Every structure is written in structure tokens, then in C-alpha cells.
Amino acid sequence: MRTTVGWGADGPAAVLRRVPVERRDLRPDDLAVRVDYCGVCHTDLHAVHAHSGGTTLVPGHEFTGVVTEVGPEVTRFAVGDPVGVGNIVDSCGECAMCRADQENFCHTFPTLTYGGTDRHDGSATLGGYSREYIVRDGFAYPLPAGLDPAAAAPLLCAGITVWEPLRALGVGPGSRVAVAGLGGLGHLAVRFAVALGADTTVISRSADKADDARRLGAHDLIDSTDPDRLAAARDRFDVVIDTISAPHDLGPYLRLVAMDGTLSQVGYLGEVTIETMDLLAGRKRLSSAGSGGRAATAAMLDFCAEHGVTADIELLPSARVNEAFDRLQRNDVRYRFVLDLSDLS
Ligand SMILES: NC(=O)c1ccc[n+]([C@@H]2O[C@H](COP(=O)([O-])OP(=O)(O)OC[C@H]3O[C@@H](n4cnc5c(N)ncnc54)[C@H](OP(=O)(O)O)[C@@H]3O)[C@@H](O)[C@H]2O)c1
Ligand SMILES: [Zn+2]
Ligand SMILES: [Zn+2]
Numbered sequence: 001m002r003t004t005v006g007w008g009a010d011g012p013a014a015v016l017r018r019v020p021v022e023r024r025d026l027r028p029d030d031l032a033v034r035v036d037y038c039g040v041c042h043t044d045l046h047a048v049h050a051h052s053g054g055t056t057l058v059p060g061h062e063f064t065g066v067v068t069e070v071g072p073e074v075t076r077f078a079v080g081d082p083v084g085v086g087n088i089v090d091s092c093g094e095c096a097m098c099r100a101d102q103e104n105f106c107h108t109f110p111t112l113t114y115g116g117t118d119r120h121d122g123s124a125t126l127g128g129y130s131r132e133y134i135v136r137d138g139f140a141y142p143l144p145a146g147l148d149p150a151a152a153a154p155l156l157c158a159g160i161t162v163w164e165p166l167r168a169l170g171v172g173p174g175s176r177v178a179v180a181g182l183g184g185l186g187h188l189a190v191r192f193a194v195a196l197g198a199d200t201t202v203i204s205r206s207a208d209k210a211d212d213a214r215r216l217g218a219h220d221l222i223d224s225t226d227p228d229r230l231a232a233a234r235d236r237f238d239v240v241i242d243t244i245s246a247p248h249d250l251g252p253y254l255r256l257v258a259m260d261g262t263l264s265q266v267g268y269l270g271e272v273t274i275e276t277m278d279l280l281a282g283r284k285r286l287s288s289a290g291s292g293g294r295a296a297t298a299a300m301l302d303f304c305a306e307h308g309v310t311a312d313i314e315l316l317p318s319a320r321v322n323e324a325f326d327r328l329q330r331n332d333v334r335y336r337f338v339l340d341l342s343d344l345s
Pocket of ligand 3: 093094095097098105108
């Protein structure tokens with residue numbers, strides 16, 4: 001084992017504190033990554049709040065850094081390469097989902113970057129709010145030249161989570177797309193939809209984000225607290241990507257979907273209640289998604305390099321992680337906090 005440093009939570013109410021983080025010695029197909037930048041995902045906040053204690057939770061599942069060491073079987077990476085790692089770090093590699101390049105839906109459940117269980121030694125995985133991460137080479141991604149490593153970090157969770165449904169639902173020139181919730185996932189969904197050629201609208205309860213929405217390329221922002229505006233947009237969108245982080249009624253968002261269109265609910269994950277009539281009237285579809293397969297993640301990064309897509313970030317020294325959590329909780333971020341881990345060296 002080797003020891004690095006990170007930020008961990010001991011229980012739901014706990015603030016994150018500086019903790020030692022044990023990492024495995026490299027296996028033949030492992031890389032050691034010096035973590036430079038790690039995005040703060042709303043899932044990290046949910047995870048800390050849900051953490052019952054007893055162990056230390058180290059969040060962080062969208063990070064970029066540099067390869068510092070490689071195992072003897074690693075051929076795709078060399079020391080010094082810039083890389084990114086997202087929210088899954090292993091899968092069975094054999095089931096139908098893995099064979100279809102959807103490791104994110106692996107029948108044995110993919111190994112999560114933190115809060116997961118390592119497939120070889122049964123240890124709990126600890127995330128990227130730390131200076132070093134050890135990862136199987138197949139679950140690290142070369143970072144294309146031209147992508148700023150700090151602003152690219154959020155692509156590895158927030159980005160791929162909205163990229164996959166947009167692609168799977170065939171969004172392209174002429175599509176009418178709405179993005180509900182303009183946060184970390186939402187602002188990247190807008191950038192992707194616009195870059196794919198879609199006519200894109202933001203649905204937000206924060207009317208003061210209208211200028212940002214337009215700067216991101218959206219054509220309009222509909223205030224979700226205004227029933228008249230929602231009613232006027234009925235049946236208007238082929239695809240609605242819902243990234244809202246809190247439990248909410250899906251009815252108003254289903255009513256925005258056009259005939260045979262889809263509401264993809266990727267934000268708050270949990271039980272929802274649907275009024276069947278909201279699906280019936282217009283033969284509408286409800287779906288969800290999470291993370292992405294390895295092939296799609298690599299394709300997304302290439303697309304981002306080609307189209308200049310990265311996140312709007314506020315970069316903070318990692319020692320200010322608790323401030324980032326407080327502000328994320330209050331919806332006070334435009335549009336992603338990224339931790340600079342260099343203060344842990
Ligand atoms: N499916 C997956 O694999 C996956 C991956 C990553 C994250 N997630 C989940 O996706 C959600 C969004 O994550 P994020 O990092 O983008 O969060 P975020 O940056 O906090 O953005 C969430 C946005 O949702 C809107 N919102 C928040 N609370 C709301 C409420 N009570 N009612 C209506 N709108 C509300 C706000 O947008 P406006 O101000 O514009 O209204 C906010 O900016 C989280 O629940 C996260 O856990 C899922
Ligand atoms: Zn995430
Ligand atoms: Zn599998």
C-alpha cells in the first residue's frame with residue numbers, strides 16, 4: 001500500500017477534513033495518476049449527506065491529472081500523459097452491457113470511483129478529492145490536446161451523463177431540446193445540444209440565469225415558476241433533459257415534450273410518481289441514464305476538443321472544499337466548482 005492525502009467525511013453532518021488516503025500498489029494494468037483538478041458534483045453532496053459514518057468517505061469522480069507510473073501491461077499510457085477519470089473505474093467486461101460498450105450499465109454494476117468495492121481485493125474505493133488515484137488503464141481517458149485540464153474535469157461526470165442521452169436520443173440539427181436545471185450538468189447539456197445543432201431552451205427557476213443561458217448558446221430561458229410560460233411551451237420539445245437535483249413533479253416537464261418525444265430524467269435519482277395521462281397524451285417516453293460507456297466517453301472528449309466545449313468553472317484550492325459544498329447547496333455556483341489539488345502536495 002501507499003499513502004496519499006485527500007478530503008474525507010466521517011458522517012452526514014461532518015465537514016470534510018484532510019485525511020490520509022491509502023492506495024493499492026499498482027497491478028500490472030494500473031496507472032498511478034497525480035490528480036490535479038477534481039470537479040465538485042452534486043452527487044458528492046448527496047453522498048456525504050447519505051453517509052452513515054463508520055468509515056471515511058472521500059468523494060470526487062470527475063478529475064484530470066497526469067500519469068506518474070504505469071504497470072508492466074499498460075500500453076495506452078506513458079508517464080507524463082494527461083488523463084481524465086470519470087465516475088466508473090471497472091466493470092465485468094463480459095456481460096451483454098459491457099460487450100455493447102455500456103460498461104456504465106454492467107449487469108454486475110460498475111465499480112464506482114468512490115463508494116464502490118474493488119473487484120480484486122474487496123476494498124472500498126476512495127475518490128478524486130485526493131492527490132493520487134490508482135486506476136485500471138481501461139478506465140482512464142487520454143485528455144485531448146487543447147482541452148484545459150481544469151475546465152475539462154467536469155466533462156468526466158457531468159458531461160458524459162448528459163452527452164450519452166443526447167446522442168442516444170438522436171439529437172442533431174433541427175432537434176428541439178430543453179434542458180431543465182441550469183447547473184453543472186445542465187450548462188454542459190446546453191453546450192452539447194447547441195454544438196450538435198439543436199434549437200435549445202433552458203427551463204429554470206432562476207430567471208437571472210437568462211443572460212448566461214444565451215451566452216451558452218441557448219435560444220431561450222423559460223422561467224419554471226411561471227405557469228403561463230410553461231403552458232405556452234406545451235408539446236414543444238423532442239427531448240427534455242431534466243438535471244434538477246431535488247425531488248420534483250415530472251408532470252410539468254412531461255407536458256413540454258412533443259409527440260413521441262422523450263423526457264430523460266438524469267438529475268435526482270429516486271422514486272417518482274407519474275400521471276399516466278402525461279405520457280398517454282402524445283405517446284411520450286420517460287427515460288433515464290447515468291454516466292457513460294468507455295467508447296462514448298472517449299468520443300465525447302474528442303467532440304469537446306473539436307468544438308471547444310468545456311465547463312464554466314470556479315477553481316478553488318482544495319482546502320476550500322467545504323465552502324464549495326456550502327455554496328453548491330445554496331445553488332450559488334456558475335457552473336461548476338473545481339478543486340485544485342496542488343495544495344495537498
Ligand atoms: N444520472 C447520473 O449518473 C448523474 C450524474 C451526475 C449527477 N447526477 C445528479 O444530477 C443532479 C444535478 O447535478 P449537478 O451537479 O448538475 O447539480 P447542480 O450544479 O446543483 O445543478 C442542479 C440544478 O437544478 C436546479 N434545482 C436545484 N434544486 C431545485 C429545486 N428544488 N427545484 C427546481 N430546480 C432545482 C437548479 O437549476 P436552476 O437554478 O436553473 O433552476 C440547479 O442549478 C444531482 O441530483 C446529481 O446527483 C446524476
Ligand atoms: Zn457526478
Ligand atoms: Zn458487465
